[in-house]
Amino acid sequence: MGVLHPPRYRYMWRMSDAMNLTKTPLEELIVCPICDATYQLQRPKAGERAVCVRCHKVLIAPRYKAGMQIIAIAIASVVLVIAASVFPFLEISVAGRTNAVSILDAALSFTRGPMLVLALLTAGFIIFVPLLRMLLTLYVLIPVVLDRPAAKHAVWAFRISEAMRPWSMAEIFALGCAVALVKVADLATVSFGPAFWMFGVLVVLVIAQDGFMCKWSVWNSLEYPKKR
Amino acid sequence: MEFTGIPQKTVTAREAGLVACTRCNRAWPLGTDVCRRCGKTLVSRDVFSLQKVWALWLVGLMCYVPANMYPMLRTQQLFTVDESTIIGGAVDLAHYGAFGIAAVILVASVVIPLGKFWAIAFLAVSVRSKGTFASGKRLLMYEIVEYIGRWSMIDIFVVAILSALVQLQGLASITPGPAAFFFALSVIFTMLSAQAFDPRMIWDAQSEDDKAFENV
Numbered sequence: 001m002g003v004l005h006p007p008r009y010r011y012m013w014r015m016s017d018a019m020n021l022t023k024t025p026l027e028e029l030i031v032c033p034i035c036d037a038t039y040q041l042q043r044p045k046a047g048e049r050a051v052c053v054r055c056h057k058v059l060i061a062p063r064y065k066a067g068m069q070i071i072a073i074a075i076a077s078v079v080l081v082i083a084a085s086v087f088p089f090l091e092i093s094v095a096g097r098t099n100a101v102s103i104l105d106a107a108l109s110f111t112r113g114p115m116l117v118l119a120l121l122t123a124g125f126i127i128f129v130p131l132l133r134m135l136l137t138l139y140v141l142i143p144v145v146l147d148r149p150a151a152k153h154a155v156w157a158f159r160i161s162e163a164m165r166p167w168s169m170a171e172i173f174a175l176g177c178a179v180a181l182v183k184v185a186d187l188a189t190v191s192f193g194p195a196f197w198m199f200g201v202l203v204v205l206v207i208a209q210d211g212f213m214c215k216w217s218v219w220n221s222l223e224y225p226k227k228r
Numbered sequence: 229m230e231f232t233g234i235p236q237k238t239v240t241a242r243e244a245g246l247v248a249c250t251r252c253n254r255a256w257p258l259g260t261d262v263c264r265r266c267g268k269t270l271v272s273r274d275v276f277s278l279q280k281v282w283a284l285w286l287v288g289l290m291c292y293v294p295a296n297m298y299p300m301l302r303t304q305q306l307f308t309v310d311e312s313t314i315i316g317g318a319v320d321l322a323h324y325g326a327f328g329i330a331a332v333i334l335v336a337s338v339v340i341p342l343g344k345f346w347a348i349a350f351l352a353v354s355v356r357s358k359g360t361f362a363s364g365k366r367l368l369m370y371e372i373v374e375y376i377g378r379w380s381m382i383d384i385f386v387v388a389i390l391s392a393l394v395q396l397q398g399l400a401s402i403t404p405g406p407a408a409f410f411f412a413l414s415v416i417f418t419m420l421s422a423q424a425f426d427p428r429m430i431w432d433a434q435s436e437d438d439k440a441f442e443n444v
Contacts, residue, residue: 029255031248034367036428037238038246038255054238054431055367059253092393094400101392106385109392109404118409121416122388125381155266162251166374166419169381175332176385182329183321183390187305187400190393219252223265 067145073209074134080202081131088193125169136161174203280424288417291410299405337383355429366430380415
């Protein structure tokens with residue numbers, strides 16, 4: 001794929017009337033979840049995208065060797081999440097006094113009374129939800145990529161992983177760090193710990209993984225494990 | 229939507245006697261209860277969608293009021309204690325000259341949440357009253373609300389980082405105020421409210437308009 005070429009789109013072919021749609025076998029149809037438009041399935045080639053004509057929702061976006069890439073990214077992310085949450089993240093010093101915190105410390109800083117709920121939510125959004133999503137993705141995709149039968153409860157695992165997608169907020173936390181740093185800059189000297197850089201890489205990986213993953217392809221391969 | 233050569237009439241799953249799974253995009257005969265591919269409960273249109281949207285919207289709005297009235301941050305420096313609300317904190321930042329950051333905070337904690345309350349309410353009202361607004365614009369609004377809602381959490385994360393980091397015994401310490409709790413709840417409930425909205429209703433209103441127009 002040439003770098004300078006614009007991404008190629010392929011619009012779904014639409015059946016001209018409802019009568020034809022009812023004759024098509026159900027597994028040959030795809031319905032847009034946003035606008036309910038129904039199409040006869042046409043698989044785009046790797047790198048192409050099938051887009052709903054009415055609402056422009058991307059329905060299928062396969063990539064060449066996406067499965068392997070996602071698995072690689074997920075493994076790297078699991079290591080990074082764990083390392084980034086225990087190593088020192090930021091350190092401040094004023095007049096000889098220093099304080100170093102990890103991401104886990106930051107998440108658990110709300111610890112008094114009802115604030116505990118907030119601590120658990122924050123820790124969940126930044127660390128546990130991304131971590132769990134990566135682990136579930138590995139669990140679902142490894143058998144699929146290796147052409148094995150789908151893992152036990154893989155449907156259930158992928159369901160949870162997808163439901164958690166909006167609640168994974170690593171990239172928002174990253175921007176929050178930038179704001180916090182400016183706020184503290186006047187007050188004290190801030191230095192970055194190793195976890196700061198790990199977290200930076202992690203954010204890029206999380207975003208890349210979301211971009212590579214084609215939901216429809218995963219559901220389809222869970223339904224027909226061998227055929228793909 | 230100006231794609232020449234592509235006819236603009238689409239057939240919806242409901243018109244074809246089908247029900248769609250909104251999770252895995254599989255089609256099933258109308259009346260099927262559960263998607264046999266991914267296990268999602270199937271409904272052609274979520275008739276309780278608007279009720280859920282309004283209920284969660286209201287809780288979100290109720291949490292947003294104390295989030296702005298109580299202090300978000302409590303800063304202790306030597307002998308002075310300073311409590312600042314969301315807007316107060318942004319104004320302080322602007323006084324120090326950090327206009328960019330003040331703008332980020334104001335946009336993330338005031339403009340986005342208020343815009344979101346307005347947008348969700350508008351969507352929920354507009355799918356009921358036919359023919360007031362083009363589907364394309366309503367869709368754009370829905371997508372913006374879905375995408376941008378999570379970013380309001382940024383303020384909570386700033387408070388979390390600050391109160392963990394600035395703990396210098398005797399010199400300076402920052403602790404979160406009650407507003408942080410309410411603000412987080414407000415963001416969570418508005419996210420849930422936006423998720424409860426069934427976007428398929430946007431086009432139903434439009435296609436009924438088209439039919440009415442054809443009859444004229």
